[in-house]
């Protein structure tokens with residue numbers, strides 16, 4: 643048998659019909675698969691069939707409704723964390739993104755909705771709040787598995803209590819010719835874990851350990867899980883936050899949603915002492931997440947190829 647000449651790519655892990663109950667043999671089996679995927683790629687595809695098709699259609703209809711609003715209206719969404727605010731590429735508008743901070747909390751989803759639709763839009767609010775809550779199950783399971791795989795589950799409560807969520811909604815306009823256009827440049831995610839979903843237009847690409855770019859194809863029931871810089875720091879580099887980018891090349895607009903878990907304002911990120919020893923010397927100095935975020939928004943950060951190493955590499 644000859645060796646494979648193409649990258650195999652991030653594996654698929656099946657969260658369907660599993661109860662995702664910690665302590666069961668199914669859970670341990672999934673954890674084993676997740677560990678291998680994360681050690682090799684820092685990401686994986688997850689099939690998760692608890693989100694019904696009708697509901698997924700409501701989500702993508704809601705995205706279209708949102709991005710069809712006038713630009714001035716979308717600019718009302720502005721937060722202290724700049725990447726969560728309404729962002730758009732310079733004219734012509736080829737890429738737009740808008741974040742719903744704490745979308746899993748009903749009052750926050752409502753406040754976001756009312757900012758855009760002062761007359762109210764209960765369907766939109768309900769759809770995106772439910773979506774964030776459902777997808778949080780994937781985020782929670784993955785983070786719990788990560789703590790367990792390194793034997794540091796005693797930090798579970800502390801880890802979860804110091805984190806929050808943002809649901810980032812994105813639109814990539816289709817290229818008008820058959821050119822391939824970069825929608826988002828290569829980067830690592832700034833949070834703990836990211837769970838991505840897309841309409842049936844692909845574009846996400848992930849860089850392997852060897853520097854090869856691999857296109858990510860997702861079935862309608864699949865989501866894509868990526869480790870972010872915070873989890874790389876927290877696990878003392880045991881897990882790698884992979885570089886990824888988005889390239890659009892199809893004739894239809896691409897819509898995607900990314901649920902990010904990230905530290906709450908004021909949090910310090912520090913690898914637990916159990917994960918630092920002679921064999922695994924400290925790779926990243928403890929850091930204030932807000933300062934890291936400031937760094938990411940600075941000129942130095944924006945030009946960095948390796949955010950966490952440049953910010954707090956030990």
Ligand SMILES: O=C(O)CCC(=O)C(=O)O
Pocket residue numbers: 810812826831838840846886887888898899900
């Ligand atoms: O749209 C996507 O699939 C990915 C977006 C992304 O990488 C990000 O928002 O950090």
Ligand SMILES: [Fe+2]
Pocket residue numbers: 829830831886
């Ligand atoms: Fe990303």
